[in-house]
Amino acid sequence: MSSFTRKSIISTMLIGSVLAGTAFTALPMNHSLIPVASAASSSFSQFLHDNAPSRTVTTNSKGVATVTNLSSTVVLVNKKRNLPSTYEPKDLVVPNIPFSFSGSSPKKQMRKVAASAIEKLFAAAKKDGIDIKAVSGYRSYATQKSIFDRNASIKGEAVANKTSARPGQSEHQTGLAMDISSASAGYDLQQSFGNTKEGRWLKANAHKYGFIIRYGKDQEKLTGYSYEPWHVRYVGVYIAGEITSQKLTLEQYLERGK
Ligand SMILES: [Zn+2]
Numbered sequence: 001m002s003s004f005t006r007k008s009i010i011s012t013m014l015i016g017s018v019l020a021g022t023a024f025t026a027l028p029m030n031h032s033l034i035p036v037a038s039a040a041s042s043s044f045s046q047f048l049h050d051n052a053p054s055r056t057v058t059t060n061s062k063g064v065a066t067v068t069n070l071s072s073t074v075v076l077v078n079k080k081r082n083l084p085s086t087y088e089p090k091d092l093v094v095p096n097i098p099f100s101f102s103g104s105s106p107k108k109q110m111r112k113v114a115a116s117a118i119e120k121l122f123a124a125a126k127k128d129g130i131d132i133k134a135v136s137g138y139r140s141y142a143t144q145k146s147i148f149d150r151n152a153s154i155k156g157e158a159v160a161n162k163t164s165a166r167p168g169q170s171e172h173q174t175g176l177a178m179d180i181s182s183a184s185a186g187y188d189l190q191q192s193f194g195n196t197k198e199g200r201w202l203k204a205n206a207h208k209y210g211f212i213i214r215y216g217k218d219q220e221k222l223t224g225y226s227y228e229p230w231h232v233r234y235v236g237v238y239i240a241g242e243i244t245s246q247k248l249t250l251e252q253y254l255e256r257g258k
Contacts, residue, residue: 048257057081073236075174076254079224082168085141089175092138097122100133100187109138111175114234118178121209130201135187136179139172162226176234194229207244210237222249
């Protein structure tokens with residue numbers, strides 16, 4: 001107990017508040033710090049254990065793997081792990097942030113926990129004089145299917161598979177992802193966004209608000225996707241900090257829970 005440093009207590013309290021939004025009840029922040037830290041830290045190991053890739057997937061007779069922790073903030077969706085075609089988050093809301101387009105659209109939505117986090121990210125950007133806009137958030141299975149089919153018909157299936165997700169394999173279906181761009185990048189979703197002032201700010205600051213740049217530079221072999229400096233994924237402040245500072249992919253980080 002005495003080995004707890006102030007820093008570890010604070011970061012463990014952060015974990016508690018991150019988890020409070022998901023599977024855990026809020027932990028009391030007053031009273032004695034050490035019991036709170038211990039409880040949060042064992043809950044956190046349990047949380048990672050429960051969300052380990054090997055424990056959160058079921059494979060059918062045709063070999064199709066479907067994820068089982070659909071509503072977890074660390075749900076792992078990739079080319080090997082599908083969301084069910086029927087999955088739609090229950091708590092989608094439109095965050096109060098600037099978008100690159102006007103009018104209402106399902107793609108303005110995110111899950112509640114991610115929406116309030118992205119509002120904080122945009123407020124911080126504004127404070128730093130960074131002008132970014134949200135381009136695309138939630139996407140249903142059906143919408144993803146039409147995007148992939150269109151890309152495949154234009155570029156061929158192999159190229160489409162590197163740059164867009166197959167239906168059921170998009171993080172946008174989780175409601176935890178948002179594509180972000182800037183006027184300096186023409187509100188386009190291009191790798192050049194990563195070299196703009198705004199793209200650099202996003203890379204340096206996203207983790208403070210619970211987001212990771214999900215498909216990093218030089219991580220193509222690990223994620224299956226080209227570098228996407230515009231695509232942020234909510235995982236919670238503590239985990240985003242760990243993934244970012246250790247330059248990991250979400251896949252690598254979650255493997256630790258096994
Ligand atoms: Zn995206």
